[in-house]
Amino acid sequence: MTAPSWTRRQMLRTALAAGGVLLGGCAEEVVEPRTGRPVTQPTAARVTRWAADPLAGGSYSFLAVGSTPEDREILRTPIGDTLVIAGEAVHEDYPATVHGALLSGVDAAELAYEADAGRVVVIGAGAAGLAAAATLVEEDIDVVVLEARDRIGGRVWTDHSLGFPVDLGASWIHGTRGNPLTDLAEDAAVDLHEFDYDGADRHELDTDDGTAEAAASLERDLGADLDDVSPDAAGEGDALGGGDALVPAGYLTLLEVLEEAIDDLRLGAPVTDVVHGPDGVVVAGPWGRIEADGVIVTVPLGVLKAGSITFDPPLPAATRGAIDRLGMGVLDKAVLVFDEPFWPEDVAGIRIVGTTDGEWAEWVNLLPVNGRPALMGFNAGSTARRLATLDDGAVVASALDTLRAAYG
Numbered sequence: 497m498t499a500p501s502w503t504r505r506q507m508l509r510t511a512l513a514a515g516g517v518l519l520g521g522c523a524e525e526v527v528e529p530r531t532g533r534p535v536t537q538p539t540a541a542r543v544t545r546w547a548a549d550p551l552a553g554g555s556y557s558f559l560a561v562g563s564t565p566e567d568r569e570i571l572r573t574p575i576g577d578t579l580v581i582a583g584e585a586v587h588e589d590y591p592a593t594v595h596g597a598l599l600s601g602v603d604a605a606e607l608a609y610e611a612d613a614g615r616v617v618v619i620g621a622g623a624a625g626l627a628a629a630a631t632l633v634e635e636d637i638d639v640v641v642l643e644a645r646d647r648i649g650g651r652v653w654t655d656h657s658l659g660f661p662v663d664l665g666a667s668w669i670h671g672t673r674g675n676p677l678t679d680l681a682e683d684a685a686v687d688l689h690e691f692d693y694d695g696a697d698r699h700e701l702d703t704d705d706g707t708a709e710a711a712a713s714l715e716r717d718l719g720a721d722l723d724d725v726s727p728d729a730a731g732e733g734d735a736l737g738g739g740d741a742l743v744p745a746g747y748l749t750l751l752e753v754l755e756e757a758i759d760d761l762r763l764g765a766p767v768t769d770v771v772h773g774p775d776g777v778v779v780a781g782p783w784g785r786i787e788a789d790g791v792i793v794t795v796p797l798g799v800l801k802a803g804s805i806t807f808d809p810p811l812p813a814a815t816r817g818a819i820d821r822l823g824m825g826v827l828d829k830a831v832l833v834f835d836e837p838f839w840p841e842d843v844a845g846i847r848i849v850g851t852t853d854g855e856w857a858e859w860v861n862l863l864p865v866n867g868r869p870a871l872m873g874f875n876a877g878s879t880a881r882r883l884a885t886l887d888d889g890a891v892v893a894s895a896l897d898t899l900r901a902a903y904g
Contacts, residue, residue, distance in 0.1 A: 533838040535900045540833040542655060543891045544664050545884040547826040551644050552651055553798015555665075556592040557585035558718045559729040560823030567818035572600065575812060577611055578790045579772045580604045582624040585797040585822060589734045592719075592825075594623050594652060594666045594747070595677050597794075601627030604792045609635040613789040617642060617779045619767050619805075620794035622650025626754035628792045633757050640786055641758055642779065644766035648755055651796065654746030660868050661746035662831050667860075667872075669743065671736025680750040681743065688741035689865050696858075697843040699902035701850030712854030716876040719825020724877070744866045771808045798824040828880040830895050833870040837863055838903055846871065848902045853879045856898035871899075 546555045559565065565588060572586035582604035583597050590596030601624035608616050609632065618629045621643035632639040647653075653665035669677045669688065681688055715721055718729070743749065755761065762783070770791060771778040777791045795805065800819045810816070839846055839861065846859040855875060862870040873895055875883055883891055 554824035673738030
């Protein structure tokens with residue numbers, strides 16, 4: 497929810513050039529409608545902790561201090577004729593997005609069939625892995641997908657435990673025009689909900705002039721504190737046109753379209769070892785081993801950083817360096833369900849200016865999306881990591897404290 501008339505790149509370039517402080521000119525008119533209803537206790541809640549998830553290690557990649565866009569290029573460079581890494585972290589044009597992950601999977605699959613691979617193992621059943629596998633199937637290549645979780649999607653996680661679909665991972669389609677995810681939505685016959693970032697109920701808890709708000713908003717966009725972000729991040733990535741959208745039926749419905757094309761997809765199959773060389777690959781885990789002509793590794797950057805998979809021979813020094821230099825950001829959510837809304841029912845969200853460290857400063861109103869009186873709040877970077885050390889009850893209590901400060 498960045499300020500109106502400022503693109504993400506414009507804001508980031510200005511902020512980084514000013515040493516992490518965005519100077520002037522982007523504060524919004526303060527509109528504070530009130531409903532007169534008290535902020536009640538939620539009837540149900542869900543809290544995420546992406547940095548603590550060993551199968552993710554965070555939410556999405558960013559250019560950390562000391563890294564450059566070249567590190568993404570290094571990461572996607574094939575290793576010999578048998579191993580390639582894919583995922584949002586390697587995509588030069590659309591990093592840190594689901595469509596970037598999907599397109600990187602397609603690119604990796606093209607490398608495999610251009611090399612006349614007869615059988616390929618894909619590690620990971622997120623957007624990149626499913627796209628890679630579906631592309632290989634189209635080329636009549638034998639493919640096995642190994643996924644450590646008991647579900648597909650990876651960091652796309654549509655949860656139904658609250659009685660309706662809630663995306664606890666990726667939520668937005670960023671740019672609906674020319675986006676392959678829009679095509680998948682059409683194939684899945686699901687509607688999209690256009691999201692108006694400027695349509696928020698805005699509250700000020702202090703006399704902030706918009707400066708701290710716009711730096712805090714960027715940190716939520718990046719999943720990282722600005723002090724940790726490379727200046728090169730200002731020029732990174734492209735944007736698709738057409739605005740952004742949410743998926744009321746759940747983001748996972750889009751990836752299920754890709755899953756339908758895959759015959760051999762094995763859940764609960766973590767990979768611990770990859771042996772690769774000119775004669776092919778051997779992929780192994782507690783479930784056994786598979787021999788193939790090539791392997792596409794689509795695990796998140798956070799998993800590569802953790803060294804959860806042993807490569808033999810080890811990944812090249814250049815690849816390991818790129819993994820070390822790139823950052824893995826974190827954007828955590830709390831979804832709170834209420835008996836009735838205490839906020840204006842037709843707003844896109846809630847923006848609260850002046851919270852400590854940007855804590856609970858942005859909320860999405862899920863009522864217009866799926867008809868449920870629920871709010872989805874966000875925290876990023878060090879703020880998210882700090883809150884992740886609390887139990888769910890304490891996290892929800894901190895969120896309610898902020899909402900009550902805004903609504904009384």
